[in-house]
Amino acid sequence: MNCLAPPLIIPKIFRNVIVSFNMKDEAFGEVALPKSLQGLDHLSFSVALLDGLLAIVPRNELGNEAFQAVWVMKEYGVAESWTKLFDVPIRRSENVFGFTKSGEVLVPKGGGLLSLGPSSRGYVDLHIYDTQEIFLDTYVESLVLLR
Template identity: 30%
Template sequence: MALTQNQVDVNGIMYWLYIGKIFVNDKFLSCDMVMAFDMTSEEFSQVCLPESLALKTDINLSISKLRECLVVLEYNKEAKKRVYGVWMMMERGVSESFTKLYTINRPDGSIRNVLGFRMSREAMIELVNEDDFNQNPIVVYEPSSGNISNIGISGVGFSCFASSYVETLLLLDQ
């Protein structure tokens, strides 16, 4: 049982993925959930995932954010290629509010990692370059068409990440 290093801040609430086990019908089952910490009230809470995500043993989960909403990414760890399901929490703390937005699927199975999302719901993805493992291209996946655009940036296996930011005109005194 452990909190993962994968965390995301959405509107002043920090979320972490929790991977653990629960005891049901005389046996232990893998159970994934999301823990939340509200930085204003300084309170912890639990975000229940839909059963289709929380109790499956053949998938891995990670979290991200899209348009100031929590996003859960699922992929089947037993599959030969990575196919990602993108789920978004529409209402904080309500497991029934998770909606599957779309599935990211590459016929050649070259997805290494989903890094994050643009405001337009496009996913930023690190692909596997079979010819040169030191040059994994970062691409943008457009969900409605399935088109992938190379943005001209490459990374070295799992070394890439994406993070959101907010521009400001606030000047800091030094």
């Protein structure tokens, strides 16, 4: 006697979301991603600050090509305000490093660090080499005293 079992349905156990922490209320929250990114499986992205706005830089790979899009949230907490600014072409082994104060994107290329102007779409060689030894992070001034 052959019995066929119904197909096993495995629910999704992950979601693409940014977790926030409100220091005033000491409460965790969620910041929704752009609708076009919410349902993607295995989304890899970094969070940054661009011109005072929350930014995300998701990685997309299509065949041998890769690029990272730059999205900003124009109104904090409003999911509908996410706006895609531009795409940054990269190699599969590279990632956007960060942003300058003027909004340029820092991208590793050929062992060096280049600056990509979003409006000009042109690269400028910063003459910084051996990017394996570079670590960048966002600095925000604050009057909050740390213990």
